[in-house]
Amino acid sequence: MDDNRTMAQLLEAPTKGYEDVIVVPEITADNFExxxxxxxxxxxxxxxxxxxxxxxxxxxxxxxxxxxxxxxxxxxxxxxxxxxxxxxxxxxxxxxxxxxxxxxxxxxxxxxxxxxxxFPPSKTTNLRNKITRFQQRFDETFYEAWDRFNDLLRACPHHGFSELRSNSIHSKNALN
Incomplete structure (x- = not known):
């Protein structure tokens, strides 16, 4: 293998490998900044x-x-x-x-x-389990339990439960 580069060229820092991870489509608007x-x-x-x-x-x-x-x-x-x-x-x-x-x-x-x-799948599974096993605590009011339940739903917006299913889980557990 012949390498015909000069010593100066061999010592130059590489310029490849600095590409952006995110590629933004070309913007053709005038004066955009x-x-x-x-x-x-x-x-x-x-x-x-x-x-x-x-x-x-x-x-x-x-x-x-x-x-x-x-x-x-x-x-x-x-x-x-x-x-x-x-x-x-x-x-x-x-x-x-x-x-x-x-x-x-x-x-x-x-x-x-x-x-x-x-927010790896394991975290989703953990929160989905907490949602399905939700129960009102002995020392907590209905409204406190409802807030805590909604916090769980918000923490995992892709929980996969329909609104009707979520309400029935809560209602069943709140009555226990």
Whole structure:
């Protein structure tokens, strides 16, 4: 194998491998830019990836903020893809940086990868079991139990129970 590069070329730092994980579709709108203040807004409420953090709440908050932004001729999903990395820090940022380059091109794919990472199936199973075995505590009022039950439902929005099923589980357990 002949390598005809000069010593200077051999010593140059590599430039490959720095591709972004998230690929934002090309934006053709004139004069489009994200202002620094907007980035700061997302950096003030970052998701770190701690066990006690709720990734569903993070996505909900993120969607709520981005839904208030309108840029002419710019799809909202493109804006979300651009801004999402600024909403992560710590273990969550490291997770995103370790993803293989260029796999995420759609907002729903990013949300799916994020939720699967920070809300694994085992956590879903655990919460679904708590929901199905829910009982009112002896020292708790009906309203306190109802709040606690709804907290479980909110903690696992993809619990898979229909509204009717959830209400019947609660009603049956509350009567016991």
């Amino acid at each position: 994200l202002k620094h203040g907007l980035l700061t807004l997302f950096q003030n409420k970052q998701f770190f990836g701690h066990d006690k953090e709720d990734p569903h709440a993070h996505i909900y908050y993120f969607n709520k903020i981005t839904s208030t932004m309108k840029f002419p001729n710019v799809p909202s999903t493109s804006v979300k893809l651009m801004l999402f990395p600024f909403s992560l820090e710590g273990a969550a940022r490291i997770w995103l940086e370790k993803e293989p380059p260029r796999p995420i091109q759609r907002w729903d794919n990013l949300v799916s990868k994020f939720i699967n990472k920070f």
